[in-house]
Amino acid sequence: MREYSVPVMVDVPASANLTDTVFQRAEKEPGTVVMRRRVGDDWSAVTAAEFRDQVVAVAKGLIAAGVEPGDRVALMSRTRYEWTVVDYAVWAAGAVGVPIYETSSAEQVGWILSDSGARAVFVELEEHEATVREGASELPELKDVWRIEGGGLERLAADGAEVSDETLAERRAGRVAADLATIVYTSGTTGRPKGCRLTHDNLLFTARNVARGPLERLFTVQGRAALLFLPLAHVFARIIQIVLVETATVMAHTPNMRNVGPDLQSFKPTFLLGVPRVFEKVYNTAEQKAAAGGKSRIFHAAVATAIDWSRAESSGGAGLLLTLKRALFDKLVYAKLRAATGGRLSAAVCGGSALGERLGHFFRGVGIEVFEGWGLTETSAPSSVNIPGANKVGTVGKPFPGVTIAVGDDGEVLVKGRHVFAGYWNNDEATAEVIDADGWFHTGDIGELDNDGYLRITGRKKEIIVTAAGKNVAPAPLEDRIRAHPLVSQAMVVGDDRPFVAALVTLDPEALEQWKSANGRSGAALAELRSDPAVLAEIQKAVDEANRSVSKAEQIKKFVVLDTDLTEESGHITPSLKVKRDLVMRDFAQEIDSLYG
Structure with missing residues (x-):
């Protein structure tokens, strides 16, 4: 371990x-x-x-x-x-x-x-x-x-x-510190929500060690x-x-x-917190505005420069030419993005799911550094976080002070520390299932620890898909990449006990309206657009991009665009923006079956 x-x-x-x-x-x-x-x-x-x-x-x-x-x-x-x-x-x-x-x-x-x-x-x-x-x-x-x-x-x-x-x-x-402060009920992607018992010590220990430790610079400026x-x-x-x-x-x-x-x-x-969907929306909106103003080429050149500059900074520093290009695009593009956030924003913390390296590097290149962190309700939110001056984009950082993170032989991420909850309210059996005899909290997430102590989350243990051929597939990385496309609202990968991996995709209503205006489809309804060749070609680009990150056996072979979005109002998304997979599988069983017909 x-x-x-x-x-x-x-x-x-x-x-x-x-x-x-x-x-x-x-x-x-x-x-x-x-x-x-x-x-x-x-x-x-x-x-x-x-x-x-x-x-x-x-x-x-x-x-x-x-x-x-x-x-x-x-x-x-x-x-x-x-x-x-x-x-x-x-x-x-x-x-x-x-x-x-x-x-x-x-x-x-x-x-x-x-x-x-x-x-x-x-x-x-x-x-x-x-x-x-x-x-x-x-x-x-x-x-x-x-x-x-x-x-x-x-x-x-x-x-x-x-x-x-x-x-x-x-x-x-x-x-006092040992007393119960709050019962926070999990979002409940499966079954009824469980109440997590968090003490004053859990929350104070977490807050003070995060604020005085890895992220101190954000709260002293x-x-x-x-x-x-x-x-x-x-x-x-x-x-x-x-x-x-x-x-x-x-x-x-x-x-x-x-x-x-x-x-x-x-x-x-000066500081913001968000989930990946928030940052995806910021990027997608900027991209659509650039396209509407006939400045797509400038915008995409600026994006490439921001990413290249950030990657170079992570590996020794950018050269003179790249630095000059970034300075030019700062005046043309980046300054406008920062102005849209009030002009003082320089840092943000992101959690909930993976932001993705591309967006992480883009925002850092723009001048708004996003620090990804990771944790669960049971760990008072964070267990690890990236920090100013040592932000390894694509990871969720190192443990914050007072925390130990381990990866078991099966790849599950385990956690110890005073931030770990006191157990589930009225549910000792469920508590015993996640906290072992040695005091390790079993998170259910699958991940990797590198030699410097940075954690990378690669999937969720219960969400691992096993195809009919016996191939284990983590759906989250594929879904994150598909959702990065401006037209996509939600994506859910399927394939358990099936011959290949496939995906359900929904369209973003706001982005779709702009796309319709730009492509002469103003009067088209969603039922028509979900099978429109131009729309399908855009979604295929997103799927192709996702497939480049995995082996051939893990690649998405087919997808279907649903005739509705997956939302919190529809009951398919939790308030923390996680997909309720079991409900989607039930409500769209016919669409899933059609992928394998």
């Missing part, structure tokens, strides 16, 4: 909890701006003291409502300022936060509330409250529902006005600011939120993905 460890950099005292920094900073630096919240067309500053006071008001309201230490309090909302206030208020009151994706169905909400035994729930909108009421119709233990948009926080704060500061201080002091738009119900955005609070990085929230572009330009972040 091959393994690699990085020593702990920051310890967390046994008496610590997640609210400490909020209260300490408000005491020592009350006027420090820690967040900005959208008020009309402007960003209004929130100081450390103001944030603390709002956390205190909501926490006292929870105490007045009868929430006891250890009680579970759920939160169903889009990413917004109040999400962060409620999260820290729940901890300040001594309770346990249970995030719920705002897109969840009544059945999913009912399961999470029931399984966690939630005592109360915060919702954002009226529609969320209706979903909770429907899902919790037979849960008498759920006592309170507070709606953010309905003045719920203000009424709760008023109800807690008589709770003393001493009572709140006792509640806060009563929660002058004028540092970050825009959050991924769902805070997902552990990835949640841990970044904690890092931002711990480092006093100015934080802002965008609740709607459609607002990301304008908010980037007005807020001007």
Whole structure:
């Protein structure tokens, strides 16, 4: 078994909890701006003291409502300022936060509330409250529902006005590092979601070792600011939120993905986090705009130069000619891309799945370095991450301080560290299946460790396809390359017990509209375009590109374009943008069979 460890950099005292920094900073630096919240067309500053006071008001309201230490309090909302206030208020009151994706169905909400035994729930909108009421119709233990948009926080704060500061201080002091902080339910690509028990120590240990260790440069730069738009119900955005609070990085929230572009330009972040699909969209949009303006040749030359420059920097440094070419394209292309993100963005962290070397090198060449990381909900989000000055594009970096990563004889990635969860809520059997007698957490991912300790994820153990000829095929790398094409929204590789590997492909609605205008197909419907020779030729290019990365036996021989997209609304994609393979296999069984007819 091959393994690699990085020593702990920051310890967390046994008496610590997640609210400490909020209260300490408000005491020592009350006027420090820690967040900005959208008020009309402007960003209004929130100081450390103001944030603390709002956390205190909501926490006292929870105490007045009868929430006891250890009680579970759920939160169903889009990413917004109040999400962060409620999260820290729940901890300040001594309770346990249970995030719920705002897109969840009544059945999913009912399961999470029931399984966690939630005592109360915060919702954002009226529609969320209706979903909770429907899902919790037979849960008498759920006592309170507070709606953010309905003045719920203000009424709760008023109800807690008589709770003393001493009572709140006792509640806060009563929660220590070993205590449960949150139950985060996995997205559930198969079966019902499992609740991951994460302690204050899990989250603080992770946040402080990431912030003071590998990514310290991102959170110490002058004028540092970050825009959050991924769902805070997902552990990835949640841990970044904690890092931002711990480092006093100015934080802002965008609740709607459609607002990301304008908010980037007005807020001007220095740091961003995203998933590969976000960066693919940025690239594809730029490519389509260049094509619409008749500048495809310039754009593609700029892309090639950015990639070549980044690759050269990774292997000793770019030469004079390449450096000059990059400087030219910086004025013509790259500066415009950076301006679209507000003009100050220089770094981003990417997780969720593989970004791909080509895009990684492209963005670094443009001047926005993307640091890929890897982890799971069970590991408080990250276990490894690339770092400034040692970013090995195409890998997910080295273990962060305090973490040991190993690769077993079967290729499975194993993890140890204080960031590993305390187990699944109400499910000791499932916990025993993933944490062995030696304390290794079995991630289910397949990967490789190089001689320098960098990890490369090559697939998911349960997703490995075994063809009828006995060939093992990892679908993720093929799918990632196909999705890189501007016209593609989703791709899913199939072939289990079949004679060859094939793929289901869906078209991106936004990109398709632009393609139709540019190719004289403005009136064409999706049902017609999915078999259009020109569209199929474009998809074949994406498949050919993917096939170049694998052996002949692993190559995709056939594909079919579906007449609909795979989306979270359709139930085929999780909120963290993972494909629910079993549901796709079931719902598109006829299309899959046609590939092998």
